Amino acid sequence: MSLRHALIGVLADEPRTGYGLLKHFEQSLAYAWPASHSQIYPELARLLAKGLIRQTGAGPRGARVYEATPDGLDEVCRWLRTEPDRRVRSDAALRIFFLWLLDPGEAAVFLAAERDRFRTLLAELERIEAEEEPRTPKQRAYRVALVGGLLTLRARIEWAEWALREVEAWR
Amino acid sequence: MSLRHALIGVLADEPRTGYGLLKHFEQSLAYAWPASHSQIYPELARLLAKGLIRQTGAGPRGARVYEATPDGLDEVCRWLRTEPDRRVRSDAALRIFFLWLLDPGEAAVFLAAERDRFRTLLAELERIEAEEEPRTPKQRAYRVALVGGLLTLRARIEWAEWALREVEAWR
């Protein structure tokens, strides 16, 4: 599973609480792998039991601070060397195959919503891009991921605009 | 869930067997929503019980041919008008965030493999694109999805090439 490795991987950079991991996922990793607190907390308990992470301290409100152990780091690196699962799941992309079941006007509404969502997301990623120059190895890797998002979104926007013109012709 | 709607949606075009649906998913829908036979067959039984599809005949080797009922078609259209789930899951994309845990040489190997996979897939999609001119509404919708894949893959290839130059500088 990817979640467990992602959790250790984030903790390999710096110690964090479960809640801190949750927020970090929401901000960046969720673009590739969404995770909710109801998944993260039990998974942390499992990783702790397996010795892949350890608790290094505690914060206010019962917060528990974890960090990756050497075993955990080994495990992440091993994972990174295995073949990635290239399957991708996207409900929004799936729906495109069925746009012909709607009338062209409704299909256009859908595509326009997609385009707008892409634009919003792109603006968000561009804001993050402008925020700070990457300095550490970790920041440079995150920047590589970010640029991947930027290029993909620009392509998706271009596609949505083309697709809108296309369904226009369906009327 | 998306799978049940996708199954009805495919059956709205023409009657198919469970196996036919499986192969159809593998060829096209799997790019957006992978599904295995162990998911498809039980789901078809549920859709049948709910009256969203019906069996119209039988083929060799116990094959069962299904088609969408009017209720099923309604259900798909209702689904298409709801907000899509914009969450996307990609193990390969997630790994980018952790490339800094590998040495630059290994990161480059990963990115080169990604680039190659994208190129192979692009060639495959370009072959499908050249295959036949879309004529029916359904074919036109599939073409819209296909062009989405083409534009996205070209952007991903551009990104992978840039990322490779980037990690080159990490050495």
Added chain:
DNA sequence: CAATGACATGTCAAGATTGACATATAGACG
């Protein structure tokens, strides 16, 4: 000082997904 919102952790049932196990037939080829 009371209310609110962000912080912080947890559980659980329902549903979705995977990968393995299981079985059988039709057609093609040697």
Added chain:
DNA sequence: CGTCTATATGTCAATCTTGACATGTCATTG
């Protein structure tokens, strides 16, 4: 006639994911 492959359907346990339920704390603001 035997073998192999593609066709064809099914089940099941393990795992993953979701969304709801549940609880409590800290800091800010009115």
